[in-house]
Amino acid sequence: MDITLERPALAVIITVLSVLILGGHVNAVTSGQVTVIDALGREVKVDLPVEAIVSIAPSNTEILFALGLGEKVVGVTEACDYPEDAKSKPKVGQVEMNIEKIADISPDLVVAVASMQLPVIETLSNLGIPVLALDPKNLSDVLDSITLVGKVTGREEAARLLVERLERRIQDIQRKAAEAVAGEGRPRVFVEIWDDPLMTAGPGTFIDELIRIAGGENIAGDVGMEWPEFSLEVVIERDPDVIITVWREPEDVCTRPAWSRISACKTRRIQQVNPDILTRPGPRLVEGLAELLEIMHPGSID
């Protein structure tokens, strides 16, 4: 196709440059080799075109499908339940991945999560399977992850469009949240992840970040842990205006005697939100953001 691609070194330089500088403003590379640096700082070389991808995390599966790569996905985990089509893909594991199955599929690319799957990443890499590790810690990291996945799969244009669309949506929500905060202030929010023991989401979680962006204040924002066991008496003292549950029915929250005097219980501002759109680092986080805005500032989305 291109003369430069016959010289691997030059091809690598060009692709790396395009990754670093052009940010996707090149026509999709459809054949040859792409090299990127992943979340672990490893150099990942992938031969294009990518025809068979295995995703070993639900968030990665969502990113791949959002980039229109659903047909190329040939392996997912048992937990990959979105979008609907992902459920019918062959399964390669639950919490532990089945290395033999992945090796048997022999995919062009495996997309993993850096912080949770180091041993699997190492094993697969040693088998000569290219593994791209993602590790988004906040919303803008998620957008970068989408761009990165677009690059290694030759879907840069799709990734650029998706990221632009998501950015517009985020900015729109930020603007509406700012207006609402200027009018009525930031509601105090308590997120009940689990009730026995009482657990919530602290700083460093997507939930904490999304609450802030959507114009709220997480009452556990000062805890030194991501998923702390939280003090009930502090919940009562900080008196949240809104309670968000992920598993418990909202009706069950205020039947516990100590909870009935909390503002959120008096005004019945208790909502259940699907945890997947609050915790999975994929494109649907923006849906979670919109849902939080609607809960914390009702009526601000027209």
Next chain:
Amino acid sequence: MKREPATYFAHRDRRKKYIVILTLLLLAVMVVAAGVGAVPVPIGEVTSILLRRVPFVSRWVPKVGRQDAYETIILQVRLPRILLAVIIGGSLSGAGATLQGLFGNPLADPYIMGISSGAALGATIAISSRLPSLIPGLSSVPVAAFLASVATMAVVYYLAGVPGRVSMDTFLLSGVVVSSFLWAVMSFIMMMSGDSLREIMMWLMGSLSNKGYAHVKMALPYAVFGMCVLIIMARDLNLICLGDDEAKYLGVDPEHAKIIIMFASSLVTAASVSVGGIIGFVGLIVPHIMRIILGPDHRLLLPASVIAGGIFLVLGDTIARTLIAPAEIPVGVITALAGAPFFFYVLRRRKALRLGQRRDIRE
């Protein structure tokens, strides 16, 4: 050997004296614990809030400060939690003291019969399947844990061949086997449910977080009934410790007594594990410390262990809920962290004391 009546009564006085001292200490610890927490409440308001709940006294106590929020925190959050710590600490420690005597094994603790593994499996199922709560104010987890631990008890008893002639070794083995089987099932469920791993781990470490009077009401009847049985059986237990034949000569049917004692300890353990998770070391260390201080007579050792277990767990839970506030530490972590070094200290002191006594004798 015939005991002098005077010695016996002196002994009874000694028992009374220790029980009274320990009870006062427990009450003091409970009041202090009610005043300490993530939210600082002035001591004047704590006493006012508590005294206003005491009949007759209440009319003389004035209402001070911003009592509404404080009243909820003290009466609805801390008090049920403190009561629960007393119930659980007392149950585990009482059951531990009993089983150490019964098995004649210093390593015996309330969990040795496999009851905790049953509770753990029940809780794991309830958490991983996100079972909705059926009783207002009480989540599905303690209910599932209690049912599973009672079922485990039944299986262990069946395998050990009760009723009929009971061998303590068969009982221990049956408990160990059932326990490791249930832990395996639980590990499998945990592995399959990646989503709820963190919640299950927290529960397993033992925690009194977010507990209310519903939990107290759930555990109290079984704990009180079981402990009364244990304390009534203390004399029989003393005789069983002498040996089955000796007990028989003194009018105790050892087979019968052992089954009752085992059943009562299992029941109190099941009740406390299901509401508090697997809180370690209380049932192992507190009875040992009490035995070192008070001697092996179960008529004193059992009630003393129950009260001391309550004191120990109230203290542990107070640390658990204040040390890194507003976050909390699972209380099982605190009991193990504090319990092990303290136990070591008591062991060393006893050794030093004995050496000292020996030297006295030699001199």
